[in-house]
Amino acid sequence: MKAIQHQELVTPALLIRAEAMARNRQRMTQAMSKFPSVSLRPHMKAHKCGPLALLQVADGALGVCAATVDEVYVAASAGVKDILLSNELATLAAVKRFVKIAAEFSQAKLRICVDSVGLIRLLKEAGAAAVNVGVLIEVDVGHHRCGCHPDQVVALAQAISEAGLSFDGIQCYQGKLQHIRDRDARRDAVMASAVAVAKLSKQKLLDAGIECNIVTGGGTGTFTVEAGSGVFTEVQPGSYLFMDVDYGKNPDTPFESSLFVLATIISIDSTRSWAVIDAGHKAVTMDSGPPAVVGHAETVQYTSGGDEHGILSTGNVGDLPVEFEVGKQLWLVPGHCDPTVNLYSTVHVMTEDGKSE
Numbered sequence: 001m002k003a004i005q006h007q008e009l010v011t012p013a014l015l016i017r018a019e020a021m022a023r024n025r026q027r028m029t030q031a032m033s034k035f036p037s038v039s040l041r042p043h044m045k046a047h048k049c050g051p052l053a054l055l056q057v058a059d060g061a062l063g064v065c066a067a068t069v070d071e072v073y074v075a076a077s078a079g080v081k082d083i084l085l086s087n088e089l090a091t092l093a094a095v096k097r098f099v100k101i102a103a104e105f106s107q108a109k110l111r112i113c114v115d116s117v118g119l120i121r122l123l124k125e126a127g128a129a130a131v132n133v134g135v136l137i138e139v140d141v142g143h144h145r146c147g148c149h150p151d152q153v154v155a156l157a158q159a160i161s162e163a164g165l166s167f168d169g170i171q172c173y174q175g176k177l178q179h180i181r182d183r184d185a186r187r188d189a190v191m192a193s194a195v196a197v198a199k200l201s202k203q204k205l206l207d208a209g210i211e212c213n214i215v216t217g218g219g220t221g222t223f224t225v226e227a228g229s230g231v232f233t234e235v236q237p238g239s240y241l242f243m244d245v246d247y248g249k250n251p252d253t254p255f256e257s258s259l260f261v262l263a264t265i266i267s268i269d270s271t272r273s274w275a276v277i278d279a280g281h282k283a284v285t286m287d288s289g290p291p292a293v294v295g296h297a298e299t300v301q302y303t304s305g306g307d308e309h310g311i312l313s314t315g316n317v318g319d320l321p322v323e324f325e326v327g328k329q330l331w332l333v334p335g336h337c338d339p340t341v342n343l344y345s346t347v348h349v350m351t352e353d354g355k356s357e
């Protein structure tokens, strides 16, 4: 690949700092080394990128999670051998596509989450029993998104087996807890929800004589709690690779920002009260708060200027940093990495010597 300097990039552009990402990978390996009986299954919804999924497998991950059928395809075609679609599908067309991927990449083990008999029927109808597919039951552990009640797991596991499918375990993910800022409060909340409900659900299965080999869940903010619980067999952090402004507010996080949006100042108002950059909603998402400007995170605020524009100001007339000039490039830390990555078809990997590929 051709090495270029970031100054040559047309902005807005998505960049990864290679060394920072490598440090995050090492920190994850180190964190997981404390839980030798628990596997890492990173969530690729953060990067949606086959080569990065392979790097994570090279780091020791047993496979990846995917959030969509498209992500399953990206991982399978990159050569990942163990992929969990950590989500439900609801139409025969979507289930058929999932089964087709399993048939095409038969050396890969694909798994999918279900929380109703409807999806079990669709899997049967699409021929999932004839391919290398396993089924997990998603349990609602307090996120109140997808997932069944713990009282339903036995009946669902029986329905999976009766459909000729392989019941492999349960998913117990609680996303809302990831960003509780206080570490002890976060740990207590995970123990009271994800861990307690996972234990209860597994026990119900065991009492009914049904094996539950996989218990999976956890994210960047909580994975050490699930991993140390004695019930989870694998954890699913995704954002640890990149981080973002929101996760950076968890004071105990060992991870650092490695993902940036490169933007350029395209206009400055005559009183130097605000600068306009070429990064609006189409370049950074605002769902978890605004991006931060590297080097000015404490003083300069980003507000939306619409689809293509971002407005930077300190809130004081004439108070823009002196180095802010039209044409100057700025590095932004995204407020939320996953949906920001989703806006780009290309990511540039930048090394500390300034080269990008």
Ligand SMILES: Cc1ncc(COP(=O)(O)O)c(C=O)c1O
Residues within 6 Å of the ligand: 043, 045, 046, 065, 086, 173, 175, 178, 217, 218, 219, 220, 221, 236, 237, 238, 239, 240
């Ligand atoms: C089911 C599931 N598992 C794991 C994750 C990874 O979480 P994080 O990116 O916070 O590490 C997510 C993120 O939304 C998720 O939906």
